[in-house]
Amino acid sequence: MKQIDAKLAGTAPALAGVTAELQTVAAGATVFRQGDRSRGIFLLLAGSVRLQRVTPDGTAVTLHQVRAGETFAEASLFSDRYHCDAVAVTQSRVGRYPKAALATALRGDPESLWRFSADLAHSLQRLRSRYELKQIRSAPQRVLQFLRLRCDADGRYAAPGALMDLAAELGMSHEALYRALATLERDGSLSRANGALHLRAGGR
Numbered sequence: 001m002k003q004i005d006a007k008l009a010g011t012a013p014a015l016a017g018v019t020a021e022l023q024t025v026a027a028g029a030t031v032f033r034q035g036d037r038s039r040g041i042f043l044l045l046a047g048s049v050r051l052q053r054v055t056p057d058g059t060a061v062t063l064h065q066v067r068a069g070e071t072f073a074e075a076s077l078f079s080d081r082y083h084c085d086a087v088a089v090t091q092s093r094v095g096r097y098p099k100a101a102l103a104t105a106l107r108g109d110p111e112s113l114w115r116f117s118a119d120l121a122h123s124l125q126r127l128r129s130r131y132e133l134k135q136i137r138s139a140p141q142r143v144l145q146f147l148r149l150r151c152d153a154d155g156r157y158a159a160p161g162a163l164m165d166l167a168a169e170l171g172m173s174h175e176a177l178y179r180a181l182a183t184l185e186r187d188g189s190l191s192r193a194n195g196a197l198h199l200r201a202g203g204r
Contacts, residue, residue, distance in 0.1 A: 051084050
């Protein structure tokens with residue numbers, strides 16, 4: 001079982017003066033299910049959480065792979081029910097900001113409301129970027145474009161989680177991701193070393 005990072009497990013910053021209620025979620029367990037009454041928004045402190053929606057034929061479609069440090073279910077402030085499932089991919093530590101208390105606090109604190117709105121705007125930008133990536137039909141080109149957007153000045157990208165998490169974010173199976181990475185390595189677009197992906201000059 002993956003251990004929770006002690007530096008993150010016990011900390012959750014107040015949001016608009018509201019303290020988060022902390023909980024540990026076992027791998028495979030749900031933080032909430034689609035249709036559950038909304039109880040607030042969440043902050044992922046450690047671990048990995050997948051937001052998914054199950055289609056009528058039983059297929060689970062990944063909407064977003066939450067990273068440590070990100071909030072999720074923000075739309076629940078404006079809805080009575082959650083619109084998707086939140087599933088812990090690994091043992092995870094989350095903080096929940098109670099809905100009623102947070103809504104009251106944000107209404108009474110314009111500065112906190114402004115910062116919260118800015119965070120939502122940045123989240124929307126990231127979601128649009130992920131959507132645009134998923135429109136690229138070629139798996140190698142999708143991976144290459146992702147790396148171009150995310151690598152540092154030296155062309156290095158260190159994935160914060162497992163490659164399976166990256167596959168989910170890119171909207172492909174992990175087998176398809178491995179094949180795409182192998183293709184990009186063969187044509188000299190990238191190399192892999194020390195757990196990181198390195199874009200070669202021709203791939204930038």
